[in-house]
Amino acid sequence: KAGVTQTPRYLIKTRGQQVTLSCSPISGHRSVSWYQQTPGQGLQFLFEYFSETQRNKGNFPGRFSGRQFSNSRSEMNVSTLELGDSALYLCASSWGAGSSGANVLTFGAGSRLTVL
Amino acid sequence: KNEVEQSPQNLTAQEGEFITINCSYSVGISALHWLQQHPGGGIVSLFMLSSGKKKHGRLIATINIQEKHSSLHITASHPRDSAVYICAGHFGNEKLTFGTGTRLTIIP
Numbered sequence: 001k002a003g004v005t006q007t008p009r010y011l012i013k014t015r016g017q018q019v020t021l022s023c024s025p026i027s028g029h030r031s032v033s034w035y036q037q038t039p040g041q042g043l044q045f046l047f048e049y050f051s052e053t054q055r056n057k058g059n060f061p062g063r064f065s066g067r068q069f070s071n072s073r074s075e076m077n078v079s080t081l082e083l084g085d086s087a088l089y090l091c092a093s094s095w096g097a098g099s100s101g102a103n104v105l106t107f108g109a110g111s112r113l114t115v116l
Numbered sequence: 117k118n119e120v121e122q123s124p125q126n127l128t129a130q131e132g133e134f135i136t137i138n139c140s141y142s143v144g145i146s147a148l149h150w151l152q153q154h155p156g157g158g159i160v161s162l163f164m165l166s167s168g169k170k171k172h173g174r175l176i177a178t179i180n181i182q183e184k185h186s187s188l189h190i191t192a193s194h195p196r197d198s199a200v201y202i203c204a205g206h207f208g209n210e211k212l213t214f215g216t217g218t219r220l221t222i223i224p
Contacts (some may be wrong), residue, residue, distance in 0.1 A: 042214055043214040
C-alpha cells in the first residue's frame with residue numbers, strides 16, 4: 001500500500017513569505033502529526049490532528065498552523081517565514097491517536113524548507 | 117518538565133557486537149517510541165511500547181515504568197544498522213517529546 005506522501009520534498013523561500021506543506025496519510029489512517037527537525041533543536045512536535053480536530057499543539061508560535069481535511073489529508077502553514085524556520089518538516093500518520101495502542105507511526109520522507 | 121535523555125550520543129562498534137542504547141525520562145509516560153533515522157532523513161518507527169518487552173528480528177526494546185527507563189538492544193549488529201536511533205515519550209499531555217538521538221556506526 002502507498003506510504004505517507006509529503007509534498008513538496010524541497011522548497012526555498014525568502015524571509016517574510018509563507019509556505020504550505022501537504023501530507024497524505026496511509027489509506028485508513030485518521031491521525032496525522034507534524035514535526036520539525038533542525039540540527040540545533042532535534043525533533044520537535046508541532047501538532048496532531050485526528051478526524052479533522054487538532055488534538056495537541058506543540059510550543060510553536062502562532063505563525064505555525066495546520067488543518068486536516070475530511071479525507072485525512074493534512075496541511076501545515078507557516079506565515080511570515082524567519083531564517084530559523086529552515087528545517088526538515090516531517091509528518092506521520094497512524095490509525096489511532098495519542099498514546100493509544102494503535103498509534104504506531106508511519107513517517108513521510110519530509111519536506112526540506114530553506115528560508116533565505 | 118517533560119524530558120527525555122538518551123545515552124550514549126555516539127556509539128561505534130564492530131559488526132556482530134551486541135548493542136544497547138538507553139533512554140531515560142523525567143516523569144511518567146503513557147507510551148514510548150523507538151525510531152530509526154537513516155542519512156537523508158527517512159524515519160522508521162521500530163517499536164511503540166508501554167510496558168514490558170517487544171522483539172522484532174534482531175531488535176529488542178524493553179521499558180521499566182518504575183525506573184523511567186527504556187533500552188533498545190540490537191543483537192548480531194550489521195553495518196546496515198548504522199543510523200540514528202531516537203526515543204520519544206508520550207507524556208501526560210500526550211505530546212511527543214523526543215530524545216536527542218544516538219548515532220550508531222557499525223564497522224564491518
